[in-house]
Amino acid sequence: MISKIVSEYKWKLVFAAVLSALSAGVSLWLISMINGSLAGAGMDDFVLTFLVAIVLLFTLGFFSQWLLARLGTSLVFRIRSLLVERVLGTSYEQLEKIGGHRVHATITTDVNSLSEALAIIPVFVVNLTTILLCFSYLAYLSPIMFTVLFLSLGSGVSLTAYIMYRGARVFTALRESEDGMFSIFKGMVDGSKELSLNEARRSFFLKQLVRPRLEEVKSLESNALTYWVLTQSWASTILFFCLGLLVYFAFAVYEIEIAVLTGFVLFTTYMVGPLNFVMRSFQFLFKGRVAYKKVQSLSLVENQLVDRVTDKSDVSGWGKISVRGLMYRYEESGDLSFSIGPVDFEVSEGEVVFIRGGNGSGKSTFAKALVGLYSHCSGSIHLGDIEVSEKNIQLYRNHFSTIFSDFYLFEHILNSKGELVSKVDVWSHVERLGMADKVDIVDGKLSTIDLSQGQRKRLAMLLACAEDAPIYLFDEWAADQDPIFRSYFYRELLPAFKADGKTVIVISHDDKYFDVADRMYNFELGKAYQEELAINELELSSQ
Ligand SMILES: Nc1ncnc2c1ncn2[C@@H]1O[C@H](COP(=O)(O)OP(=O)(O)OP(=O)(O)O)[C@@H](O)[C@H]1O
Known part of the structure; x- marks a missing residue:
């Protein structure tokens, strides 16, 4: 199903990615322009070029974001439609086995997670590309400084990857627990008569079924969020740690020209945004992966004849x-x-x-x-x-x-x-x-x-x-x-x-x-x- 949607939206996704990449490219251009000026380059064309870059940055940024927002809503619509068609195309026997609450949970929860993940992919790719472009530029500026940055950042990112791996496992458990929660919600609505009338049953339902399940969901949710918040904070911290290391290295260990150091400081500071985005995206990508597996596990069937009518x-x-x-x-x-x-x-x-x-x-x-x-x-x-x-x-x-x-x-x-x-x-x-x-x-x-x-x-x-x-x-x-x-x-x-x-x-x-x-x-x-x-x-x- 996902490959079908991706192939339908392939060109729109690519176009959004290209626009975002151009916007990121203009940002890099602006930074290198400022860096050049700081390093004493002439100011002859600076104002005009700077203004052109600013206008370009706004236009490309606006259109790429607008396109991505529209893409997001179209994806929700398309995934929802496909999923509904598949539910309608799947046999009663299979749906009876799956259970109504699981189908309902998938249509409401997993669709959103899936479309969020798909919509984020182009921006994720662009931010990753931006980071790689920054790296290439820095490697060109000073290979030795780049090695220091790469090694320090690399070890930090490896630790982040481990934290994310642990967080992803919690997300899977959370999604399973949500299925149980939806089943309880269904019982609450379907059994509202009995629960309104029968005090003892209502109390049992609330204390023994609802609260423990909500507690479990809450604790898994806050566990998962802890991992992501940790990842986020760690990503920002590690970059500033790298900055400090670079400055120390430039002055105390290896004498580096001030122009090179300024370039490193500017670009590394600029990378905080893209790196944070990439880290934050993992949360949505992992959620999307869990949702995808959930949809796959329902074994819904594609049926081309779902809207056919025979007299x-x-x-x-x-x-x-x-x-x-x-x-x-x-x-x-x-x-x-x-x-x-x-x-x-x-x-x-x-x-x-x-x-x-x-x-x-x-x-x-x-x-x-x-x-x-x-x-x-x-x-x-x-x-x-x-x-x-x-x-x-x-x-x-x-x-x-x-x-x-x-x-x-x-x-x-x-x-x-x-x-x-x-x-x-x-x-x-x-x-x-x-x-x-x-x-x-x-x-x-x-x-x-x-x-x-x-x-x-x-x-x-x-x-x-x-x-x-x-x-x-x-x-x-x-x-x-x-x-x-x-x-x-x-x-x-x-x-x-x-x-x-x-x-x-x-x-x-x-x-x-x-x-x-x-x-x-x-x-x-x-x-x-x-x-x-x-x-x-x-x-x-x-x-
Ligand atoms: N969805 C289901 N999943 C698993 N087992 C089921 C399911 N529905 C029914 N059964 C099993 O099938 C048995 C027969 O159920 P069925 O509904 O066919 O009985 P029935 O003869 O129509 O009964 P009644 O006269 O009470 O309506 C049940 O006792 C139960 O064990």
Whole structure:
């Protein structure tokens, strides 16, 4: 991802670096001009040349800084966009493994660190070049004095490098700890009801979870900052130490012309700025490196088709979905890892299929695998005669509209082509779902989603109906409905969907309505059993 961004911004980065280098070059020119005057060079053209240099310094300095500021904001925009595209392109399975809080932390924290590091690179290179130019000039001025400067500065910089290395390790630990902090913040927002209500839990949460974690972050942060402040102060100190050494050397050890010594003093003093910048940059570069590793560790996938839309109503005539020997295991350490399968399952076009089973028996896990959310399954899924594979998985997924028990209700209502619906097209669904007096649809958007859980589920069904996919999958949808609407769902809505040619897969604990099913599967400990006889039994019970 970074190489892609760097190649996109290559010329802008180079241009900013060239402008900054020219600006630094003009500064050096000014200093050598002043040094020349101090050494007794003529003053004939001094004023004019000096003024030209000053104007150049301002113009180049302004444009290089302005360009870099714009570059910084463009980089944040580009990295953020790319990262969002990658999150959207990455499978649900992978995101579930990563954890929402880590993705969120990366989008907010790592993007800034990465763009800061990238934006600083041109100025870093320029300052480093300035230091090298100063060195070359000083080496030319007096090789012996330069050797003294180089050796003293070199040993100081080696010590700085060691301090920075230690500091970088703290930054990695700090970033890991921040992930934990974001997870706690997520719990605080998601669990605000429970925390507001329950004093003991709130106190435990604050004392045992929040404070220790914040303390840890604070201590790591101040540790890291100590290293950087140490580096900064050391960089300035070492230069002045070198200056003193040079003066001592020039007078007491080795007789040096005063003009040469002035040159050394001027240039070494000038180097304080660039050297400080280079030292300060390491903090951002190290942070950027940690952020880069963090982004890489998420294994987000580049997906060129992330904004493609296929008309869902075009995916008809599929006949039958046949699942054979499907197995899936959650990645977890130890013996506690749950797995489903081998599962054999079938659903034909126009059927209403029920899935039942105890809590934790694997119904939702199977449903996610069935609709193509879990790709690392063994066994096979056939859509008609076609085997579902990596190549056609999105086409397969387009057959489904789902409402899982942990669904997210989006505000915008889209049709099968992914366009915003008009109110007249979907209002009959709103009425059918008993929501006409609760919401309106304005420009394809729900007027409100601040509703009860049962009502939000009805709106989720409205969104599913608007999408017009051939297969609906409802995971314990009726669990939050009142008895009247629950009965309406099983007795009226499901048959109506079937009459409209839809295929419906329903995960349900409502044994009172199992007679609605054309086919029924029972899950136990991750295994599925088709129940032919149970329907007859339930028909009796419902009479
Ligand atoms: N994200 C996950 N990571 C790891 N394991 C999981 C995850 N989600 C579920 N499991 C495991 O899978 C098991 C089955 O969960 P699943 O949600 O499929 O059950 P279910 O039959 O739908 O239950 P319920 O009727 O309570 O909704 C759980 O007991 C748990 O061990």
